[in-house]
Amino acid sequence: MNKKTLKDVDVKGKRVFCRVDFNVPMQDGKITDETRIRAALPTIQYLIDQGAKVILASHFGRPKGKVVEEMRLTPVGVRLSELLGKNVQKADEAYGDSVKSIIESMNEGDVLLLENVRFYPGEEKNDPELAKSFAELADVYVNDAFGAAHRAHASTEGIAHHLPAVSGLLMEKELDVLGKALSNPERPFTAIIGGAKVKDKIGVIENLLEKVDNLIIGGGLAYTFIKAQGHEIGKSLLEADKIDLANSFIEKAKEKGVNFYMPVDAIVADDFSADANSKEVAIEEIPADWEALDIGPKTREIYREVIQKSKLVIWNGPMGVFEIDKFAGGTKAVAEALAEAEGTYSVIGGGDSAAAVEKFNLAEKMSHISTGGGASLEFMEGKELPGVVALNDK
Numbered sequence: 001m002n003k004k005t006l007k008d009v010d011v012k013g014k015r016v017f018c019r020v021d022f023n024v025p026m027q028d029g030k031i032t033d034e035t036r037i038r039a040a041l042p043t044i045q046y047l048i049d050q051g052a053k054v055i056l057a058s059h060f061g062r063p064k065g066k067v068v069e070e071m072r073l074t075p076v077g078v079r080l081s082e083l084l085g086k087n088v089q090k091a092d093e094a095y096g097d098s099v100k101s102i103i104e105s106m107n108e109g110d111v112l113l114l115e116n117v118r119f120y121p122g123e124e125k126n127d128p129e130l131a132k133s134f135a136e137l138a139d140v141y142v143n144d145a146f147g148a149a150h151r152a153h154a155s156t157e158g159i160a161h162h163l164p165a166v167s168g169l170l171m172e173k174e175l176d177v178l179g180k181a182l183s184n185p186e187r188p189f190t191a192i193i194g195g196a197k198v199k200d201k202i203g204v205i206e207n208l209l210e211k212v213d214n215l216i217i218g219g220g221l222a223y224t225f226i227k228a229q230g231h232e233i234g235k236s237l238l239e240a241d242k243i244d245l246a247n248s249f250i251e252k253a254k255e256k257g258v259n260f261y262m263p264v265d266a267i268v269a270d271d272f273s274a275d276a277n278s279k280e281v282a283i284e285e286i287p288a289d290w291e292a293l294d295i296g297p298k299t300r301e302i303y304r305e306v307i308q309k310s311k312l313v314i315w316n317g318p319m320g321v322f323e324i325d326k327f328a329g330g331t332k333a334v335a336e337a338l339a340e341a342e343g344t345y346s347v348i349g350g351g352d353s354a355a356a357v358e359k360f361n362l363a364e365k366m367s368h369i370s371t372g373g374g375a376s377l378e379f380m381e382g383k384e385l386p387g388v389v390a391l392n393d394k
């Protein structure tokens with residue numbers, strides 16, 4: 001990476017504004033998945049060990065510039081304190097005199113968690129005044145929020161123009177893994193693209209078609225491709241305006257010598273629900289009144305074989321409606337194939353695929369699970385991430 005990292009600056013005794021992504025799933029004030037908090041621990045612990053005064057900032061949810069009581073970061077502070085095994089002070093604001101006076105009383109190695117930065121309208125607008133107010137709190141800026149690096153906000157981008165600005169250890173790792181995969185992949189290199197819509201994955205498919213040896217398609221978006229091949233798809237998800245594009249991807253794959261894999265069979269249902277009737281059918285036999293909600297067993301086997309022969313696999317998006325057990329089999333089969341494949345480096349591109357891998361208790365078996373959903377998608381599209389661009393060059 002050509003950006004300065006935490007290791008390039010001296011933080012002893014310094015006030016460090018460290019942007020993390022503590023936007024964790026929460027239900028009734030309880031954190032339901034703490035992966036993102038755990039992923040930020042190495043940077044926080046490093047700062048503590050170096051004797052920095054650690055000022056943590058994060059967004060949580062989408063409060064739209066107003067204080068929303070349920071979106072305070074208090075529960076995150078409590079859990080962080082337990083995980084670090086030390087007191088984490090929590091501020092009720094994210095800048096200003098009250099925060100400054102807390103920071104004045106901090107000792108080296110102390111940790112302060114600021115309030116949700118999205119309580120202020122200037123955050124998402126990347127307001128220069130708010131960025132300056134954040135910068136006034138600190139001597140050094142560390143961005144460890146890979147999950148929010150695709151956002152040009154005051155705490156992810158604006159602030160970097162006012163302080164020495166470096167990446168944290170998680171940010172560095174994410175950029176290294178994803179960067180190496182895209183610039184210098186071990187081959188055979190396979191991408192598995194699933195999820196609901198073609199529309200959301202156009203950029204990723206376009207960019208990956210230039211790089212991979214195998215492109216595997218699954219999930220709801222696969223059926224626009226199946227339709228493009230001239231088959232009827234019943235009530236399965238269809239983006240009619242993307243049929244031509246789907247065909248152009250298939251053509252481009254041929255030109256580039258990329259093996260393009262689509263489902264050859266599916267699990268179809270007479271309703272989008274857990275108690276629907278369901279059955280396996282060949283892909284050209286989807287009944288008119290049914291919808292395909294998962295890839296079928298033959299497809300799973302083909303995909304498993306491709307995965308096993310790959311040296312590197314990037315996976316983004318589930319193969320079916322994995323939230324309903326009946327339609328989770330295809331996504332589970334892909335996750336298991338990745339877990340079992342020896343010598344295959346597996347990169348899970350965040351969001352729903354990461355949630356699926358967690359659900360099947362296979363997270364430990366993956367080589368890298370990105371903490372970024374939207375951010376990893378934009379990275380895989382080949383876009384520059386504003387939160388990274390703004391950091392100091394080496």
Ligand SMILES: Nc1ncnc2c1ncn2[C@@H]1O[C@H](COP(=O)(O)OP(=O)(O)OP(=O)(O)O)[C@@H](O)[C@H]1O
Nearest residue numbers: 195196219220292293317320321350351352353373
């Ligand atoms: N065959 C299908 N029919 C309808 N919906 C499907 C089908 N296959 C998968 N889905 C749905 O697609 C959704 C995930 O799509 P999405 O595009 O958001 O995935 P993702 O890219 O992994 O998400 P993220 O952007 O969070 O990383 C899931 O809720 C899943 O139920």
Ligand SMILES: O=C(O)[C@H](O)COP(=O)(O)O
Nearest residue numbers: 021023147148151373374
């Ligand atoms: O969960 C995420 O993908 C990040 O925390 C970014 O959140 P956002 O989509 O609300 O900007």
